[in-house]
Amino acid sequence: MTGELTGRLTDLGYALGWRAVRAAPAGLAGGLFRAGADLAARRDGAGARQLRANLARVLTHAGPAPTDGQLDAVVAQGLRSYARYWCEAFRLPAMDPVALHDAVDPTVAGVEHLDRALTEGRGVVAALTHSGNWDVAGAWLVQALRRRGEPATFVTVAERLHPESLYRRFVGYRESLGFEVLPADGGARTVATLAARLRANRVVCLVADRELTGGGIEVDLCGEPARLPGGPAQLARHTGAALLPFGGWFTAGGWGLRFHPPIEVPAGPGGPAVRAATQALAEVFAVELAAHPADWHMLQPVWSADRAAAPVAQAAR
Known part of the structure; x- marks a missing residue:
């Protein structure tokens, strides 16, 4: 009963958030979320500590190991960035x-890779990290596809949240932005739908920096073993779609987005080809994370050493 009550209260909290934050002045809402982030940094709970461990790996791989003070500062910035995501959501x-599309569009780099794949009729698997505001990126993409004369939606996959009412709330939120949302636990039906959309020259967007099933592909990420989902590479291999790594981050007054050149999935047996493409994806992710470490909102274990020590936590995002 305690778990059921907690779930109901969580759902109620999100419902109130969507109503109250939307109605509040932007400056007031942003200030409250920043204050909450600063409080979380001072409390140094489990999520903040995991973020610290994750960012320490990213920063050490990218350059000299950060001092404790430097890492403290990046973690504080990271929590503020995460709070900004929720305020914007x-x-x-x-x-x-x-208007949102027009504000974002000038900052999008590499859109020629998206255009080329759609012009060729290949379909696109856009693989991204939990960085910046991917909902804003999705809202931009819906409008960009409409202006190309394409179906004004793309397909994504959502984790099953508890309670079910909270899951439905998040699905409804993203569908209201123009996304087609499939359940991550939909098994073969979800995979078949994704493949069908790609063969119809559609865009599939998959967050690919955290493996949730306990399986995945072992890769080197920032110099240490980690497991990433093999789904993006497998879908690209199976359908011939372009596999485009995608980066997102915040700027002082907006958002930055980047499509990277396509990752070629090697010919040959499926297992080695998917592993090679997933490793190539991890290498692009490492570059993106090093460029914008504070905008990576990863408060859960990613690297194998951390995953062995603690179960993977479920997150609403």
């Missing part, structure tokens, strides 16, 4: 989608 359904 609660306000996003009330934003003008056309």
Whole structure:
């Protein structure tokens, strides 16, 4: 009963957030979320400690190992960035989608890779990390596809949250932005739908920096073993779609987005080909994380050493 009550309260909290934060002045809402992030940094709970461990690996791989003070500062920035994501998520359904597209569009780099794949009729698997605001990126993509004359939606996959009402709330939120959302636990039906969409020259967006099933592909990520989902590479191999790594981050007054050149999935047996493409994806992710470490909102274990020590936590994002 305690778990059921906790779930109901969590769902209620998100419902109130979408109503209250949307109605509050932007400056007030942003200030409250930043204050909450600063409090979380001072409390140094489990999520903040895991973020610290994750960012320490990213920063050490990218350059000299950070001092404790430098790492403290990046973690504090990271929690503020995560808070900004949630503040924007609660306000996003009330934003003008056309105006949002026009604000984001000048900052999008590498869009020629997306255009080329769609022009060739290949379909696109966009693989991304939990960085910046991917909901904003998705809202931009919906409008960009509409202006290309393509179906004004793309497909993504959502983790099954508890309670079910919270899961439905998040699915409804993203569907309101124009996303087609499939359940991550949908098994063969979800995979078949993704493949069908790609063969129809559609875009599939998959967050690919955290393996949830206990399986995945072992890769070298920032110099240490980690497991990433093999689904993006497997879908690209199976359908011939372009596999495009995608990066997102915050700027002072907006958002930065980047499509990287396509990763070629090698010919040959499926297992080695998928492993090679997933490793190539990890190498692009490492570059993106090093460029914008504070905007990586990863408060859960990613690297194998951490995953062995603690179960993977479920997150609403």
